[in-house]
Amino acid sequence: MPSRRGDGTLVFKICFYGPSLGGKTTALEWVYNKEGLASGDMQQIQDPTGRTLFFDRVVARVSNVVFQVYTVAGQRRHKFQRQTVLKGTDACIFTWDSLIDQCA
Ligand SMILES: Nc1nc2c(ncn2[C@@H]2O[C@H](COP(=O)(O)OP(=O)(O)OP(=O)(O)O)[C@@H](O)[C@H]2O)c(=O)[nH]1
Numbered sequence: 001m002p003s004r005r006g007d008g009t010l011v012f013k014i015c016f017y018g019p020s021l022g023g024k025t026t027a028l029e030w031v032y033n034k035e036g037l038a039s040g041d042m043q044q045i046q047d048p049t050g051r052t053l054f055f056d057r058v059v060a061r062v063s064n065v066v067f068q069v070y071t072v073a074g075q076r077r078h079k080f081q082r083q084t085v086l087k088g089t090d091a092c093i094f095t096w097d098s099l100i101d102q103c104a
């Protein structure tokens, strides 16, 4: 359920979810770079090669609705980090690469 702040702003938590190298971080970077959408900086917790270790996070505001948008870490070994990030999520955007050699 979205939460409502004292000033009436609705807050939704959205997560990009899916396998590693499926394009979750790339998609969130697009949101961040879209003019007039993001407020504040993009937070990224990743390894030196750019693979997400915990999450990425961008806050986007449209009128009086705030979207806290996260990615999860897609590698199998980050299962418990994914469970933590997914807590309280209102909606997931399942993200994967449809190229046949990426569908193993
Ligand atoms: N799958 C996908 N990859 C793209 C696309 N465009 C660029 N890429 C590149 O493919 C790679 C996708 O990596 P990420 O966006 O980091 O993937 P991720 O899902 O965040 O991976 P994890 O952080 O390991 O979970 C990057 O090297 C991107 O630059 C696209 O349209 N689809």
Ligand SMILES: [Mg+2]
Binding pocket: 024, 025, 026, 050, 051, 052, 071, 072, 073, 074
């Ligand atoms: Mg990532």
